[in-house]
Amino acid sequence: MAGLELKAVRKDFGPVSVIKGVDLSIADGELVVFVGPSGCGKSTLLRMIAGLETVSDGAIRIEGADVTHMPASDRGLAMVFQSYALYPHMSVYANMAFALENMGVAKPEIAKRVQRAAAMLRLTDYLDRKPGALSGGQRQRVAIGRAIVRDPKIFLFDEPLSNLDAELRVATRKELAALHAEIGGTMIYVTHDQVEAMTLADRIVVLNGGRIEQVGAPLDLYNRPDNLFVAGFIGSPRMNLLPATMDASGALLLAGRALAGAPRGLAPAGERLTLGVRPEHVEACAEAEADLVAQVDLVERLGGETFVYGAAPGDLALTIRLDGQTAVARRESLPVRFSRSHLHVFDQTGQARRPDIPARS
Amino acid sequence: MTLIAPPRARPRGPSASLLDRFGHAVVRVFEPPFRALQRILGVRRMPYVFLLPNAVFFGLFVFLPIGINLVYSVTGGTALFPSQRPYVGPEQYAYLLDCGSYLDPSTCREDHFWRGVANTLKFTVFQMVAMVLFSLLAALALNRPIRGRGFFRAVFFFPVLLSPVVVALIWKWILQRDGLLNAAVTSLGGQKILFFVDPSWAMFWSVFVSVWAHMGFYTLILLAGLQAIPRDIYEAAEMDGTRPWRVLTRITLPLLWPNLLVVLVLVLIRSVQVFDEVFVLTGGGPGTATQMIVQYIYTTAFANQVQNFGLAAAASVLLGAVLFVLTLLQLFLTRRRAA
Amino acid sequence: MTGILRLLTARRGAGRLHWTDWATYAYLGLAVLLMFGPVLWLVLSSFKTPAALLEFPPSFLPMTQKxxxxxxxxxxxxxxxxxxxxxxxxxxxxxxxxxxxxxxxxxxxxxxxxxxxxxxxxxVREMAFAVSNYTEPLAKYDFLRFLENSLFVTLIATAITLVINSMAAYALSIYEFKGKTLAMLAVIGTLMIPITIVLVPVYLVVTEMGLVNSLWAVILPGAATPTGVFLLRQYMLTIPRDLIEAARMDKASEWRIYARIVMPLSAPALAVLTIFSIMWRWNDFLWPLAVLTKSEVQTLQIGLNAFQGELQTQWHYLLAMTVVTLTPVAIVFAFLQRFIATGIANTGMK
Missing domain, CATH: 2.30.30 (SH3 type barrels.)
Incomplete structure (x- = not known):
């Protein structure tokens, strides 16, 4: 049985639609990440699930029960807020105990649960402190602890790591993954950071403009993006997106030259297409084998890898990832070749064209 | 408007926990009825529940009375209950406003009212000038890098908290025939002055005592305004070699202008309603030299042999209309300041 | 005048005292004399015997013949x-x-x-404090009763004000509901309408409720202060929405959110309102004067005023009782001066 089900959920603020019909089903115990650029509606969708925003249309079911119009406090969900929303006048202990007190749990049971969560989150020594006397990371853990003690049906995380510095963010990300492995609840996690999405999620939901662009396992999204938006959003640095067409013979034309070995016949002749290729699938090669020759504008040497930014004739911007360290320098010409097994082709509407997806007429 | 200091960490002593426990007990007592209401009405209707007690008080003691006041002002007789009062139309207003010349109260049928109006106007004008001037000077002085600023601020401020009766009695004691001030006057070779027998002196001291009692409040508002002016503007002016007088007239006063306006209007609103201090200090005398509008209303309705509620109501409706306009003005000014 | 203004605006760095600094201190010194002097004079005078009060010129300290x-x-x-x-x-x-x-x-x-x-x-004179100025009127007249009445009115009225004002402010700051704008207009529109304007009809309402010459007649009409609602609402608006939502997620009822989250977090504003309310109630004059005519229900301010009418010649009692009336306020002020001052400066109200 699905832990959570969204059926054609919509959210309108007057004439403005923020969520334009979302269908989604999340299994029990799954960690699902909502990712998308700011303003895509991911936080709104989370808050609608939480019950903090009303639903304009559609239905939300939790464990089969319709909760569409149920107030937040009755849904049995726990949420970790971006700001943590710790009660500043209560001690760490009282913060974690508050929900249990509201539910009428007996005092000894409250103490037991809070102590257990505190031990799990290394907060035992801080139970008497007020949130103001804690570091950012500790506050974050209190916010998580407040959710854990509830033993909720679903955990909701609203960009929980965005207020932490880079180092702490990576550490906490790992802890969250470990935590999910340990307590195994259903979790919905909202972030704009695709690295968090990739590393944490069982499944990623990519949202854009109030619609779901694609749902899938992280590597599925990476390897087989359904559309230009997902292709561009997942992966860093971004996938190279180059204008291309199909010639009469069904061969893919890039900068006027046919790409030998590329998938054929994905579109009618003459249709404007976009060819996508990730930076790591662009290889330096001999000039004779080159698909394009890039003029190097900028080289970023990270030690283990090197990113080369350049442009090919016809104003084709290219990002190239090279293994290890190379001697390529600015203003040099770099002949490159695209790995044929990793080409992505998108049509004019931005939809992926793959041999296994028939072209829409 | 909302810059009240955030809560500091409370020292957790036994008293604090006792207070906490008391608080929790109170919370628990009210919990069941509110929980029941929430179950019946739903979260969405709960704000009305929270609004209700205040609204009941408001309705009973503010809005209902405003309505009744209008009824009173168009009815006559001496009965308190509105339905027992005969309708007289605008007669009360006509009676109040019947004057040979508005510039001379003695030509009016209800000359006490007009003397009250004239006295209140006089008081208001003097009070506004003196109040703004002295509180501005105080604020400018307190805004300088002086030692003991907190102490001096307290010096100006503490009379604000004193009751009007206390303030009036303090000064009455000083100003009486054999009082401290007359002792000073005679020691300088003067004659004892009967301050409350001379109409001009009585008005002077009414204004003086009001300024004495309330200037601390306006000083604080102006000081807050002064302190909100960024330091770097002054530093820039200093780098430009601006003379102090120009700093005051071209930088400080223009930037303080919104606060000054608010102070002016607040002083105006409070002056129009002046009653307590002056009433205790002079009793409205000598004669009617310091009798204000509010005293007229109070006397007409409660202190006279014949309690003329209709006339008092008509006078207070007129006063209310003036205050309403002034309040709108103040809101307009504060809104502009906030924007 | 312009000279003084100029002095007061000149800004000089620390170090040597500029002559404008001297002028500033002169103004402030004069203020100390004018503001504190009268109160000090009152207190000293209140300890003088009737004979010493009649002396002219008066002595500074309370002296009496040995x-x-x-x-x-x-x-x-x-x-x-x-x-x-x-x-x-x-x-x-x-x-x-x-x-x-x-x-x-x-x-x-x-x-x-x-x-x-x-x-x-x-x-031969010696300093002597006529404590009897205090003990006699407290014993002979109703002053203890007045004191009691004032305390009762102040405490109960402040408690009621805090509860109903904070509930209204909570509704007006945390929720969106139909009629909210209207309710806010009602609050703002009456901010500056004093009881003076509705003296007569409130008297009628109180009479109809059978409250004339009862302390409740003073307590109830002023309980729902628009100032309090406004002040608390402005403060509650600064409480992060997240906290309210977190509490809802934590299954807190709306009452609990009010009592356990919003109220404790509004403590600074509540403290300011508490002080204001105590000040208003303790110093209240016109309304009690109108509605409390029997001496056993009168408050300190009314009693004091009546006293000055009756006992014009008995300044020694009057002064002592003025000091009694002033003392609680002075104590509150001494402890909370900074707090009250910033509260008023930030709200622009009193």
């Missing part, structure tokens, strides 16, 4: 310093005075009396 008990005289006798005919001075007690001649006795030698010209003696 009296001594002399053997053989039932009453204590006033002590004088007498210039004798040989030029020496002696301290003698006066037995009686007839015309220009006073009959005196040396306290150390009570047997013999001495006749002295009245203008040759000066009273």
């Amino acid at each position: 009296e001594v008990r002399v053997e053989g005289y039932p009453q204590p006798l006033p002590l004088f310093s007498v210039t004798m005919e040989d030029g020496s001075t002696r301290e003698l007690a006066q037995v009686r005075r007839v015309g220009l001649i006073a009959q005196m006795v040396d306290p150390k030698a009570p047997g013999t009396t001495v006749r002295v010209a009245a203008d040759k003696r000066q009273p």
